[in-house]
């Protein structure tokens with residue numbers, strides 16, 4: 001059968017549930033999610049193949065995060081906006097609990113300038129009465145050129161099939177970009193680094209994770225099938241070391257244990273994780 005394709009960007013405020021939506025549509029964890037804000041820092045591609053259709057999703061950092069990026073991360077900002085050149089449809093994902101008319105209108109004005117079709121998905125409908133959604137749809141539909149509206153719970157996987165079917169109906173004849181069994185542009189090393197960053201995000205004050213990099217030094221399957229991983233936490237400021245270590249090294253221990261457990265769960269293999277802390281000029285500290 002002739003192949004078909006559709007490229008979709010998922011945008012929205014940080015914490016709206018973009019990565020949760022991506023993971024639950026694909027059926028595997030390829031983008032890390034967290035209760036805290038600004039979890040996704042990079043563009044993450046997820047691929048979903050259904051018969052002759054290939055849906056390619058781009059998970060993006062939060063719109064507000066991108067807006068406030070400092071100079072060091074200018075490239076991320078460029079990548080963010082460039083990603084839309086590749087996109088056929090934009091999903092604007094909105095956290096119903098945090099709905100703010102003015103903010104949504106401003107974001108829509110900006111997104112509409114990109115000149116791509118936009119669908120709006122209201123997320124977290126498990127948390128409130130669905131009656132409040134219809135007036136919002138009416139209001140936005142009157143003001144803006146939106147192709148379609150949906151209401152879902154990305155976390156509880158409610159309404160995801162409707163979205164999938166809708167997108168499948170929009171695919172066009174084209175060669176596929178990814179192979180049948182590729183579900184992401186990111187590999188297991190990237191994901192294991194992200195899991196450690198996420199453990200740090202969960203266990204430490206929120207400023208810290210944005211001042212470090214996780215570097216993989218070893219990713220090796222042992223004879224018995226276990227996976228041995230060595231990672232370095234690279235800090236741009238030495239003063240964070242004490243915080244990451246914690247009292248008697250308790251914090252780093254918990255980070256290591258949490259990360260090891262989550263990597264095991266996601267990669268479905270027993271993991272032995274070792275973590276070192278280094279300063280950015282690569283000296284062990």
Ligand SMILES: Nc1nc2c(ncn2[C@@H]2O[C@H](COP(=O)(O)OP(=O)(O)OP(=O)(O)O)[C@@H](O)[C@H]2O)c(=O)[nH]1
Pocket residue numbers: 012013014015016017018019020021032033034035036037038039040041060061062123124125126127152153154155156
């Ligand atoms: N109750 C509920 N919680 C949700 C739903 N979708 C996502 N969440 C939660 O919202 C939080 C943020 O989800 P993420 O998927 O990390 O959000 P994000 O938009 O990717 O956030 P950034 O990467 O920071 O831009 C997590 O704690 C999710 O479990 C939902 O449908 N219902």
Ligand SMILES: [Mg+2]
Pocket residue numbers: 018019020031032033039040059060061
């Ligand atoms: Mg995210």
